[in-house]
Amino acid sequence: MKLDKTTFEGLDFPAYILEENLLRGNLRLISDVARRAGVEIILAFKAYALWKTFPIFREYITSTTASSLGEARLAYEEFGAPAHTFSPAYVEREIDEIARCSSHVTFNSLSQFARFAARVKAVNPAASLGLRVNPQYSEVGTALYNPCSPGTRFGVAASRLPDCLPEGIDGFHCHCHCESGADVFARTLAHIEEKFSGWFGQLKWINFGGGHLMTREGYDVELLVGLLKGFHSRYPNLRMILEPGSAFAWNTGCLVAHVVDIVEDCGIKTAILDVSFTCHMPDCLEMPYHPAVRGAELCRLEDADQPCTYRLGGNSCLAGDFMGSWRFAHPLEIGETVVFEDMIHYTTVKTNMFNGISHPAIGLLKNDGELEILRRFSYEDYKNRMD
Numbered sequence: 180m181k182l183d184k185t186t187f188e189g190l191d192f193p194a195y196i197l198e199e200n201l202l203r204g205n206l207r208l209i210s211d212v213a214r215r216a217g218v219e220i221i222l223a224f225k226a227y228a229l230w231k232t233f234p235i236f237r238e239y240i241t242s243t244t245a246s247s248l249g250e251a252r253l254a255y256e257e258f259g260a261p262a263h264t265f266s267p268a269y270v271e272r273e274i275d276e277i278a279r280c281s282s283h284v285t286f287n288s289l290s291q292f293a294r295f296a297a298r299v300k301a302v303n304p305a306a307s308l309g310l311r312v313n314p315q316y317s318e319v320g321t322a323l324y325n326p327c328s329p330g331t332r333f334g335v336a337a338s339r340l341p342d343c344l345p346e347g348i349d350g351f352h353c354h355c356h357c358e359s360g361a362d363v364f365a366r367t368l369a370h371i372e373e374k375f376s377g378w379f380g381q382l383k384w385i386n387f388g389g390g391h392l393m394t395r396e397g398y399d400v401e402l403l404v405g406l407l408k409g410f411h412s413r414y415p416n417l418r419m420i421l422e423p424g425s426a427f428a429w430n431t432g433c434l435v436a437h438v439v440d441i442v443e444d445c446g447i448k449t450a451i452l453d454v455s456f457t458c459h460m461p462d463c464l465e466m467p468y469h470p471a472v473r474g475a476e477l478c479r480l481e482d483a484d485q486p487c488t489y490r491l492g493g494n495s496c497l498a499g500d501f502m503g504s505w506r507f508a509h510p511l512e513i514g515e516t517v518v519f520e521d522m523i524h525y526t527t528v529k530t531n532m533f534n535g536i537s538h539p540a541i542g543l544l545k546n547d548g549e550l551e552i553l554r555r556f557s558y559e560d561y562k563n564r565m566d
Contacts, residue, residue, distance in 0.1 A: 180550045185434045185473075187516055192555075193454045193539040197432040197523050199235065199546050205394040205427055206239040212393055212400060213240075216407035218419040221263060223389045224250040226424020226524045230257040231553045232543065236427075242282070244389075244422040248273045255280035261423065263386070265311060265352060267332060269295055278302035285309035285386070287350045289335060289345070296347050309350035309386065312333060316370040317355040319390075321466055324357040337374040349383045351375060356390025358425055361402040364391060368406060372413075379414050386420040394429045407473075425524040432475070434459065434522035434539060438515045439494065446484040449501060450511050455493030457500045459539055460522065461529050464499065473518035475505035491517065495534045535561045 182190060184198065213220040221242040230253055237259065245251040245262035254262035261282040269277065269291060276286060278299040284306050286292040292310060299306050313334030317327035326333045333354070353375075355367045364387070371387075379385070393400055407419055436454040443449070456463050463470055470475050477486055483504040489511055492504030511517075532538060538556035545551060 180552075181548055182544070182550050184544055184548075187518065190435055190516070190550075191437070193437065193452075193459075193537065194435050194542050194552075195432060195522060195539050196544055196550070197229065197428075197529055197541045198544045201431040202232070202235060202428070203546075205429060205431060206236065207240075208394055208400070209423075209426060210239040211551055213405060216404045216419075217411055218407050218421055220421045220423065223359050223422045223424035224253060226389070226528065226530070227428045228253060228528050229523075229541065229553065230364040233258050245281070245531030247341065248277050248280075250416055251277050251280040263420065268273070269507060274397060278306055279333070281306055283350070283386075284348070285311055285384060287311050287333065289339075289542065292345060292348065296345075300347070302487070307349045308347050309352050310344075310348050311352040311354070312337070312340070312375055314353055314355060314367065314370045314374050316457070318359065318363050319355070319357045321357070324467060340375075340378065342377075344378060344381050350382070351378070351382060352386040352388065354390070356388065358390065358392045358395070359390050360395075361399040361406065365406055366404065368410065372410075376414075378535055379417060382417060384418040385414075386422060388421070389423045390425075391421055391423045392426050393424045393427065403503055406407070427528070428524035430521045432544075433519075434519040434526065436469050436517045436519065438511050438517060439512055441489070441511060442492075447504070448489050449492040449503070450482075450489040451492045451494060452517060453494055453537065454500060454519075454539060455495040455497075455500055455533075455536060457493060457495055457497050458533050458536060459530050460494075460519065460526055462525050463502060465504075469502055470522065471520040472505050473520060475507045475517075478504045478506050480504065485559075487511075494536055497533075498522045532561045532564060 209220050221244050223244045225246055228485040242260055243254045243258050243262055245254050245264045251262045251264050263283040264281040265285040267287045274295050284299050313336045317325050319325040353371050436452040438450045438451050440451040487510055488504050488506045490501050493500035540555045541553045543551045543553055
């Protein structure tokens with residue numbers, strides 16, 4: 180199927196559309212940063228796990244990071260390489276299979292390490308073991324996404340570490356960012372070194388986690404490369420790892436929706452769509468943030484009664500399944516296409532089938548302009564989730 184990627188006219192069902200050329204652009208930038216900085220950059224499945232596109236990723240990166248047995252299996256079986264795995268808490272019934280599918284297994288606490296380290300090594304002697312540490316510093320402003328807030332369940336503070344680490348710990352894992360810039364990493368890195376450099380001589384690697392949004396326009400890539408090179412010059416014994424998720428899929432595609440009805444109450448017009456915020460764009464409500472809508476301008480709530488201005492409503496029965504308002508260039512009509520920009524990272528992995536409503540398809544717009552539908556969903560997909 181050939182499509183106009185500006186209007187998507189002719190696509191009569193909702194779909195996430197990933198553009199191959201945009202994805203490859205991000206992958207080239209990330210690969211170049213890794214080469215120049217001497218760091219391994221791996222894909223975090225928590226933000227992107229469209230496994231049918233993994234052959235494209237394998238042209239640029241060699242590893243991925245998992246947060247569960249399901250993700251570890253996806254890395255091992257579909258990406259074709261064992262995962263760098265971290266979980267807040269491993270369970271006994273899964274640990275052997277996680278060990279089998281992982282090259283690195285990072286523990287969230289010293290007690291989890293004590294309980295499972297020998298078990299992991301028995302199953303997979305080659306696995307490298309790590310410990311998540313908490314630098315007690317993060318500039319993430321939204322509490323829902325801040326892994327270092329007081330009382331966090333993530334990682335071990337420096338004050339709780341013994342001077343001599345337990346035998347078998349090869350690395351530290353620090354995760355402090357969320358769609359952050361290199362300047363934030365610079366300040367965070369100072370805290371990491373201040374808190375934990377005393378243990379660096381006992382380690383083989385350090386994982387600086389995700390949230391490094393190096394593919395965002397305006398991101399200071401040169402600063403990032405310089406910071407990583409500087410760190411390596413100070414600690415040449417440590418292999419450096421970064422595991423962003425959003426950066427790989429940032430601005431690589433959209434969610435195509437359609438107007439199915441227009442209703443009005445108290446002077447507010449709502450265009451009801453064949454997609455849902457709560458089901459298909461959950462971060463919009465959780466974070467929250469207003470996504471960009473192609474051809475429309477985000478307005479202040481007090482301007483909701485202006486001409487061609489609409490609240491956009493989802494098609495679930497949740498009362499709060501709406502956002503707004505956006506001003507369009509013309510009055511919307513039933514059947515018209517509405518395109519939400521930048522809807523690949525964190526959406527395709529967090530969608531749900533609440534209400535059993537129709538689920539968007541997933542399509543890959545290839546470099547030759549051909550749209551390949553990677554997956555369409557049906558009633559059976561909803562029904563089987565209740566088995």
